[in-house]
Amino acid sequence: MKNKETNRSKNIYEWIENPRITRFLILGFIIICVGLFVSDFFYVRHPYFSIDKLFGFYGIYGFIMFTLIIFASKALRLLAMRTENFYGSKAVDSEEYPNEELDLEKKDVS
Amino acid sequence: MFLNIFPIFLLFFLMLPLSLIFSWKTLRILLLAIPILGFLQILSMDLNTSYVINLMNLELQLVRFDKLTRVFGLIFCLAAFLGNLYAWHVKDKIQQVAAIMYSGSAIGAVFAGDFVTLFFFWEGTAIASVFLIWARRTPAAYHTGMRYLLIQIISGLILLMGTVLHYKYTGSIEFSKLELDSLASWLIFISFGIKCAFPFLHNWLQDSYPAATVTGTVILSAFTTKLAVYALARAFPGTEILIYIGAAMTLFPIFFAEIENDLRRVLAYSLNNQLGFMVVGIGIGTEMALNGTAAHAFAHILYKALLFMSVGAVLFRTGTSKASELGGLYRTMPITATFCLVGAASISAFPLFSGFVTKSLILDAVAYKHYQLIWFILIFASAGVLSHSGIKVPFFAFFSHDSGLRPKEAPFHMLMAMGLTSALCIIIGITPGLLYEYLPFEVSYKPYSTYHVINQLQLLCFAILSFIIIKWLNLLPQEIRSINIDFDIIYRKVIPDFFKHMLGKFEVIIKIISVVKLTLIEIIISLLDKFIGSDGRISRIWSTGNMVLWIAIVLSLILVLNYSTNI
C-alpha cells in the first residue's frame, strides 16, 4: 500500500500504526490518570462548592459526563437524523464541494 | 493629532476602490498589509479618544477608543491578517474584497460610539459576509446565503428599530450600557442575540458556515459572532438573563456536534458552545468575568480559526469535510494534523494552551459569584468541548480508520497561516500576561496554580480515558452520511410546507394572477419599446421639422396658459 522506505522516515505519526507502541502509550496514559487521581492527596485544594470537595471529583465528573455525552448524543441521533438531501437542493449538504476552487493534488504514492 | 483618531475601518474600506484599479498581484499584498497597518495603528492610539462627525444633525461617533475596543480591534485585525494569509491562493477578487470589507465593517462596528454608526456597520458585516458564502457559486450556496443574509438583515433592522425607539425615549444614541427595562433595549438585545446565535436564534450559524468557501469559513468564524459578543459586553454587562442564556448555549450544541457528520458544522456547533462561555461571562458582569469574556473571545478567534483552517486544508485537498469520508490523513498531511491538534488542545483548554488561561477566568468568575448550577454546566460543557472539538475533529479527519485518501500536504501559505496561529495559541497559553495586559480591566489572576492545573488535567484525562474505553467497546456514534434536524426545521420545512399546502387550494386564483401579471408586463414592455426603445417614438432621430414644431407647441402652451389665467 505504501512505500515504507520513503515515507516512514518522513512521518512523525508513524508510531500509531505500531500496536506495541500504542499499547504502551495507552498504558502510560492510564498510569498518568491514576497519578492525577492520587495526586489529590498531595496539594491544598480550594473547592468552590461543597460537591467539588469530593476526592478526585474532577476525574469522576469528567469520566461520567463524557460517557453521558456520547450516549445522550446517540439517543439524540435516533430523533434527529435525516438523509443528506432532507432539505433538497437548497442546502449544501446534498452537493459536493465545487472542484474549481480546490487543489486536489494527490501525494505521489508509488 | 489626526492619526491618533484615524477611523481604521476606512483603511479596510479603501480596498473597494483600490480593487477596481490595481492588479490582483498588488491587491494580494495590500490584503495582507492593511490588517497589519490597522493592528499597528490600534497599538499606537491613545486610550479614551473619540472622533465625532456631525451628519444631518446627528453626532456620529465614528471612533470611540477604550480598552474594550482595543482588545477586540486588535484581534479582529489579527484575524483578518491570518484569514487573508490563509486565502493567499484565492484568485476570486470579489470574494477577497468582500472579506476585507467584512473585517473592516466588523472593526468599524467595534469602534462605533453610537447606535447609528453601529447599525451601519452591523448591516455592513451582513452584506459583505454573504459574498463569502455565495463565492462557492452553487445554487445551494446561493440559497443558504439568502437565508443567512435575511436573518442578518433582520437583526440589523431590529437594531434600527431599537435605536429609533431608544432615541425617542432618551434622546441619546450613544452606544453604552443599557438596562433591559424598555422595548427599545429589548429590541437591541434581541438584535445582538441573533448575531450572537442565542438558542433558537442560532441556526443561521450552523447553516451557513459549512456552506462558505474553504477560506470564507475561516474569516466568517472570526467576526460576526464576536462582534455580537463585544456589543453585548458593551451594552448589557451584568444582565442576569445572559447567564442562563449562555449556559444553555454551552449545553445544547454539544450533543448536536457529537453526531454531526460535516466537520465544519461540528466546528460551527462548537463555536456556538464557546460563545456560551463568553455570554455567561457578560452575564456575570464582574471585572474578572468581562476580562474573561474579552480574553476568551481573543483566544477563541485564534483557535477556532486554526481548527477551521485545518479542516479547510483537508477540504482543499480532498474535496470533502465529511467525517464519514475522511480518516487516516495523518499519513500524508502530518503538519496540518499537528496544527489541528494544537487547535484541539487549545479549545479543550489543556494547560499551556490558550483556552486554559482564558476559560478559567470565566469559570472562576462564575464560581466567585456562587452560581453553582451554572458552574457545573460549564464544567460539563468543557468536557463536551473536548469530546467534539478536541477529539472528534482531529480523530475523524486525521486518524481513525484509513479512508484510502492520500492527499498532498496543505500548500505552504496555509501551513504558514496555521503555523502562526498555532504559535499564537501556544504563546498565549505559556505567557498569559501578554494577553492579560490588553484586557479591559486590571488582571491579578494566576491561571497556573497547582489546583487549577491538576483539576483541569483530571477532567480532561479522565474524559479521554472514557473515550478510549468507549472506542475500545466500539460504542462511539458512527459516522454516517446524514444531517440532523435542528430548530431551523421550523422555518425551512414546516412553515413553507404549511403555506405550500394552504396555497395549493387557491391554485386557480394564483394562475389567473400570474397570467394577468405576465400580460401586463408584456404590454408595458411593448409600450416602452414603442416610445423610448432603441427606435422609439421619442428616442429615434427626429427631423428638424418635428423638432421645430415642438417649439411652437410648447410656446403656444405657455401662451394659452398665460392668457387663460391672467386676464
Next chain:
Amino acid sequence: MIGDTLSQVGTLLATHSIYWLFIILMMTGFYIVVSRGNLIKKIIGLNLFQTSVFLFYISIGKVTGGTPPILPMKLKVDDFSVYSNPLPHVLILTAIVVGVATTALGLSLIIRIRESYGTIEESDLLEINRKIFSRENVQDLQQGDLFKDE
C-alpha cells in the same frame, strides 16, 4: 361680446398693420423651416424668420412724425424736433451680423453634408442616418447577449 372682440381686432389690424405684416413674414419663415425638406430652403426660411424679427425691432424705434436720428451737420438743430429711437437700429446691426454668420455657417455645413451624404434632402438624410443607427443596433442584436463570449 363677439362684436366687441371683432371691433378690437379690427382696430388692432388698422393701427398695428405693420406688426401684422411682420408676423405673417415670421410665420412664413417658420413654416418653411418646418415643412421644406431641402436644407437650403430651410436656411432661407430661417433667414426670413430672423429678418422679420429685425424689421419688428426697427419698427419699434419709429416715433410718429420723428426725423431720422441723424445729427445733420449743416442744418440748424431744432431743439423741439422729434426723432426716432436709434437704439433698435444699433441692436439690429449686431443681430444682422449674427444672422449673416449663422447663414454662412449653415450653408457651409450644407456643402459638407452634400459632400459626405450626396444629398441635401432631409428625408434622405434621415433615412441614411436611421440606417446607420439600425445597423449599429443590429450588430448588437446579432451578438445577442452582451455577456456572451466573443
Next chain:
Amino acid sequence: MNSPDIITSTKSFLDHLPVLQVLFPFAFAPLCVLFGHRKIALYITISACALAFVISLLLLRQVLIVGVVSYELGGWPPPVGIEYRVDFLNAFLLVLVSGMAFLTSIYLIGTMHAEIEEDKQTLFLTCFLLCISGLLGVLITGDAFNLFVFLEISSLSTYVMVAQGANKDKRALTAAFDYLVMGTIGATFFVIGIGFLYAATGTLNMYDIAERIREDLPNRTIQVAFAFILVGLGLKGALFPLHTWLPKAYSFSPTPTAVFLASTATKVAIYAIIRFLFSVFHSHPSMLESVLINIVMPLGILAMFAAGGIAFYQRDLKRMLAFSSVSQIGYILLGVSFMSTIGLTAAVVHLFNHGISKALLFVCTGIIFLSFGSSFYKNIKGLGRRMPWTSAAFLIGGLSLIGIPGTAGFISKWLLVQAAIEQGSWLIVAAILISSLIAILYVWQVTEIMYFAKSPSTETKEYLGPSSFLIVWILAFSTVFFGLNTSFTVEYSSKAANLLMNNFTMEK
C-alpha cells in the same frame, strides 16, 4: 461690443475683473489664428483659460467681500450703457465654466491630435475660446440684448465645434446642422422676447427692466415676452421636448467638445432662465407660478423619466450620457420650479455637481473612444480589467449620477428631496426616488458590462496620457470631494438662492 479704456482709467486692475473675465478668452481667440501653429495655439488657449479661471476666483472673492459687483462698460452708467453685474449666482457659475474650460483645455493636450484633423486644430481652438467667452459673457452681463449676443457667439462656435466630429462620423454634420436650426430659432425667440420687453419698458438693462415692469400691471406684452424668452432659453438649455438637438450634438461631436458642452453650455442657458425668472420677471409672481407649476415642473419630471428610460435603452456610452444629461436637466428645472430657497439651492448645486460628474463621465468615455475607436457597449466588455483607471473613474461618475452618498450627485438630490418635502408634495419625492432607480438601471447596466462581462482579450489598453489621467482624477476627486465637503457648493448656492428669493418674496 464696447471695450473699456483700461489705460486712461484710474481704476485698479481688480476693478476691471468683470470685463477681463470675458475679454481674455475673447482677445486670445484671434491670436490663435494669427500664430497659426497648433502647438502655440494650444498654449494660448490654455493660458487664456487659466487666466479666466483665476479671474473668476478673484471675482468670487470680491463678491464675498462686496456683495454685488457692478461694472459699467465704457464708462456709461447702467441704464444707458451695458452693465456687467456679478452676484453670488453668476460668480459661482463663472468658476464652474472657467474651471471646466481650463480642465478641457488641458484635456486637449493629450487628445486633440487624435480627435481633430490636423489642419483644423487651430481653428477649433479659436472656436473653443470664442465659445468660452460667449458663455462667460452670458453669465456676467446684465444687459438683455448683450446676453443674446453672447449666447449667439457661444452657439455659433459650438456648431463649428460639433461639426468637427465629421472626420470620425459623418452624422456630426447633420447633428451640427440640426443644432444650428434649432439654436437659431431659440435665439430668435429670445430676441423676440427681448423686443417685447423693450417695447414695454424702453430699456435693456435687466435690473432696470425689472424696476419698470414692476409698476405695470401684468399685461399681454410682458406675458408674451416671458413666454418667448422661456422657450428660447429652454431650447438652449434642453428643456424636455426641446432637447432633441442635444443627444445628437453630444454623441457625434469630438469628445472634448462634448465634455465642455455637457458641463457648461446647458448650464449657462439654465442660468439665464433662472436669471430672467428671479431677477427680471419676479414682479409678476402669479404669472411665474402658473407657468412654472403647470409647464416647467411637469416637463422636468417627464424629462427625468423619459430621458432616463431612453438612456437605459441606448447601446452607446455617449448617447446614454447625453440622454442622462437631459434627465438631469429635468432635476434642475424641477428644483427651479419649486420657487423656494431650498429648491433653488438644489438647482444651483446640481448645476455645479452635475457639471463635474458629467464632465468626468465624458472624459472617461473619450478615453474609451480613443482606445477602442467606439464607445458601444459591445466594445467595452470587461473594460474594468483592460482599463482599470478609466473604468474606476467612470464608476465614480456613474455613482454620482445615481446620487449615492459620498458623491456630489447625492448632495443635490438630497437637497431636491428636501425641497420637495418642504412643498409637501410626496408625489414629487416619489418621482425623484423612482427616477433615481432608473438612473441606477442605466448606470448598473454599464457597470455590469464593464466589470462582469468577459472581455475578448485581457491585455491592458489604456489610451491615457499624463494630461488625460490628471483630468480624469481631478474630476473624480472633486466628484467625491464635493460629495463629502459641501461648504463651498451649498454655501454659495444657498447664498445665491437667498438673494434671488428675496427679490421674489418682496414682491409677494
